Amino acid sequence: MSETHPELLRLRQSIDNIDAALIHLLAERFKATQSVGMLKASIDLPPADPAREERQIARLRGLAHDAGLDPVFAEKFLNFVIAEVIHHHEQIAGRQADSAEDADA
Ligand SMILES: O=C(O)C(=O)C[C@]1(C(=O)O)C=C[C@@H](O)C=C1
Known part of the structure; x- marks a missing residue:
C-alpha cells in the first residue's frame, strides 16, 4: 500500500483544523x-x-469578495444557515405559544 504524500497529509491536517474551527464557530x-x-x-x-x-448578505458578499471567496457561494451558505435558524425560531415560537395556552387552560 502506498504512503500518503507528506504534502497531502500536511494539507489535510490543515483542512481538519479549519473544519473543526467552522464547527465551533457554527455552534456558537x-x-x-x-x-x-x-x-x-x-x-x-x-x-x-x-x-x-x-x-447581512450585502455585507458578507463584500467580505467574501475581499477575501477571495466566491460571493455567490457566501450568499448561498448564509441563506442555508439562516433557513435553519428560522426553522428553529418557528419551533421555539410554537413551543412558547403551546405553553402559554397550557397556562391559560
Ligand atoms: O437577527 C435576527 O433577527 C435573527 O433572527 C438572526 C438571523 C440570523 O441567523 O442571522 C435569522 C433570521 C432572520 O431572518 C435574520 C437573521
Whole structure:
C-alpha cells in the first residue's frame, strides 16, 4: 500500500483544523440565534427579518469578495444557515405559544 504524500497529509491536517474551527464557530452562532429566537418569541417578533438578511448578505458578499471567496457561494451558505435558524425560531415560537395556552387552560 502506498504512503500518503507528506504534502497531502500536511494539507489535510490543515483542512481538519479549519473544519473543526467552522464547527465551533457554527455552534456558537446557533447558541446566539437560539437566544434570539427565545427573545423574539417572547416579544412577539416574527422568526424572519428579511431587511436584516438583506444587510447581512450585502455585507458578507463584500467580505467574501475581499477575501477571495466566491460571493455567490457566501450568499448561498448564509441563506442555508439562516433557513435553519428560522426553522428553529418557528419551533421555539410554537413551543412558547403551546405553553402559554397550557397556562391559560
Ligand atoms: O437577527 C435576527 O433577527 C435573527 O433572527 C438572526 C438571523 C440570523 O441567523 O442571522 C435569522 C433570521 C432572520 O431572518 C435574520 C437573521
